[in-house]
Amino acid sequence: MRLFRSSELLGIARETLEFVLEASEETHPNEYMGFLRADDARKLGLDRSGQVITNVLVIPGTTSNPVSATVKTSMKPNDVSSVGSVHSHPNGVLRPSDADLSTFGQGKVHMIVGAPYGRDDWRAFDNQGERTTLDVVDVDLPEDQFFDFTxxxxxxxxxxxxxxxxxxxxxxxxxxxxxxxxxxxxxx
Incomplete structure (x- = not known):
């Protein structure tokens, strides 16, 4: 493991974006909420330094309804692979609310996914709530071995x-x- 990773965010893995869209649709009409995690691009086979979003962490105890999602911040791990957040807007509005902006302080990118949860029904924003570009990257996700034991x-x-x-x-x-x-x- 490299101690110092490039902080440049190259994009989100296509498979991770598909997961976010499906999870948001399954949670509908309530909001979906999670934290975005990234892996080093070279670990994913890219010949470039930087990071790619590969995972979504859902915090235990997260509650949601059709207009908000609440996370127990005390349950959020201090995680160097965390690069931002994702949540859904069941009403389909793809821009941050004032409440969203107040939570955008940590991380590099914040995604909003909206109904009907198609491949183009999402936007990425920076910490100030300004729209930003987040490329969709085709990479093979690393196998998660954490629970591969008896x-x-x-x-x-x-x-x-x-x-x-x-x-x-x-x-x-x-x-x-x-x-x-x-x-x-x-x-x-």
């Missing part, structure tokens, strides 16, 4: 690292009702 994998890693002595392999348990070990055993 409980057995977690237990084995904990045992191998010696981080948790309470993990007991299923075959070593004295009775089936014993709930020692597992992902949440550290909560006890």
């Amino acid at each position: 409980q057995s994998d977690i237990d084995a890693e904990l045992l191998a690292d010696g981080r948790h002595s309470g993990v007991v392999a299923p075959e070593d348990r004295e009775d089936d009702d014993d709930d020692r070990g597992g992902l949440f055993s550290w909560l006890r």
Whole structure:
């Protein structure tokens, strides 16, 4: 991983834009809200420095209705890959409201997606609410490996690292009702 990435935002991955449009349509008639994350362009196979929006982070506890979406900002991670926000306007208006402008302080770009959520039913804005260009880029998105594991994998890693002595392999348990070990055993 490179410590210093180019801050130039090259665009949004086509697949990510399609996800945003579909998620906004599925949330309709309520607003959709998320935070945009970017990856280094070279990691995506582009022969250019900069960043491409590849992911949308939806914060747990986000609530929405037909005229607003509210995010629990305390749940938003301090994330260096975050480059802005996206939300929908179910009424189809593709310009920021005064309330939107008050939330545009962080990030480089803020997208508004509007009904009927077709491929041209979105706009990008800068922190001041001025329309900006955001190219749609054809790249292969990196595979998200974060959830590519099982409980057995977690237990084995904990045992191998010696981080948790309470993990007991299923075959070593004295009775089936014993709930020692597992992902949440550290909560006890």
